Amino acid sequence: MKNVSLTKVIAEIGIFAAIGFVLDEIQGAYSVSFVNGGSIGIAMIAVLIIAYRRGWLPAILTGLIIGLFDLATKAYIYHPVQVLLDYVFPYALVGLAGFFKPLFDKTDDKQIKVIWLIVGTFVGGLAKFLSHYLSGVIFFADASGFAWNLNYMNPLLYSFVYNIAYIGPSIIICATLLVILFLKFKNIVMTQGESITYVQNVERRKKENDIIFSSLEISGGAFLFVYFLIKYINSYTYKDKTDYIKVAFDKNCMLIMILGFILLCFGIYQLYTVYAKRFKYRLAFLIDGILILAFSLYGLARILEMYIDEWTPIDNNYWGWFVPSFVVSVGLIALYIVLRKKEAAKIATSTN
Numbered sequence: 001m002k003n004v005s006l007t008k009v010i011a012e013i014g015i016f017a018a019i020g021f022v023l024d025e026i027q028g029a030y031s032v033s034f035v036n037g038g039s040i041g042i043a044m045i046a047v048l049i050i051a052y053r054r055g056w057l058p059a060i061l062t063g064l065i066i067g068l069f070d071l072a073t074k075a076y077i078y079h080p081v082q083v084l085l086d087y088v089f090p091y092a093l094v095g096l097a098g099f100f101k102p103l104f105d106k107t108d109d110k111q112i113k114v115i116w117l118i119v120g121t122f123v124g125g126l127a128k129f130l131s132h133y134l135s136g137v138i139f140f141a142d143a144s145g146f147a148w149n150l151n152y153m154n155p156l157l158y159s160f161v162y163n164i165a166y167i168g169p170s171i172i173i174c175a176t177l178l179v180i181l182f183l184k185f186k187n188i189v190m191t192q193g194e195s196i197t198y199v200q201n202v203e204r205r206k207k208e209n210d211i212i213f214s215s216l217e218i219s220g221g222a223f224l225f226v227y228f229l230i231k232y233i234n235s236y237t238y239k240d241k242t243d244y245i246k247v248a249f250d251k252n253c254m255l256i257m258i259l260g261f262i263l264l265c266f267g268i269y270q271l272y273t274v275y276a277k278r279f280k281y282r283l284a285f286l287i288d289g290i291l292i293l294a295f296s297l298y299g300l301a302r303i304l305e306m307y308i309d310e311w312t313p314i315d316n317n318y319w320g321w322f323v324p325s326f327v328v329s330v331g332l333i334a335l336y337i338v339l340r341k342k343e344a345a346k347i348a349t350s351t352n
Helices: 002-030 042-053 056-074 078-105 110-139 155-184 198-234 251-275 281-308 317-351
Strands: 235-239 245-248
Touching: 002 042, 002 056, 002 155, 042 078, 042 110, 042 155, 056 078, 078 110, 110 155, 198 251, 198 281, 251 281, 281 317
Parallel strands: none
Antiparallel strands: 235 245
16 A cells, blocks of 8 residues: 555656646746746645645655756756756745645644645745745846846845745745635645555654654764864964974864764764654754854854954954854753653653
8 A cells, every 4th residue: 555655646746746847837938027037926836735745755856856847948057056046946945835734634623724734835935935045145146137127236135025026926826726725626735545544644754854853963963074074184284483383273173073073973873763763852952952052152252262362363254153053052952941841741740
């Protein structure tokens, strides 16, 4: 039965990817006013339907196929990263709506289901917008190429205005259409008679999420460790003075390299606990929070050093290091505290 189900999922991915590509071609033909690319339309609906029928992974694959079709037929290529941001990622990111499928499936209240449909559509649509927005800011910041005589605008504002002008209406149209399909043709949006029960689906998705969480820690830690190890080695300086020899490395690279190595080791351990059925988000949040807090506090120490020691030049980039990492670390530690309190309350309730 699982093989049959997998075959059905693959078939649906192919069908809806083709539908999405055709819809994208149609909407691109009439949205001529968007001279720098983009169009108002309903192509996202194909990815959104898969997201609520089959979940986030099939939806992302569907969006990825649509993006590759776009890349093969009408791409304007300036840089490899721009290709990713404008063609490969956008429709795939719409598939993030699939993360709301468990909440959509869990309730029998039709109104709440509609709410989750709308929330998922807006989240997926805004993720698509963010990809195009970053492309505009990074690669199309030349005011001479701005549309609608908006060359007086700051590139950050222009990219927002231009991209939201077509993605915003598309989100609203797709959300409306998805709700109508659900209310009038429920079987299009929902699957019926699946061979795997809801509880089994929840357990399977939980394990998948645990693996993804651990894999992100491993990949992130590996990247930080390898990349900053190379930078650390390349930062080597040697000065032969008359009275001493100075050998120096970039201490910032050393710190990030060490944090990356710790994160890598912890991610591997977390992945092991997934298969040993001992994975706990509470512990993961605490350790990740402490690691990122240490990272942020080092940035704070460097900031204090710069403002106190007149011989140390001021580098405001450390504020961009300290502030977001501190906020993330506090958030993770707060999540740990909340989960711990919930677990303690649950234990207290069961013993009474």
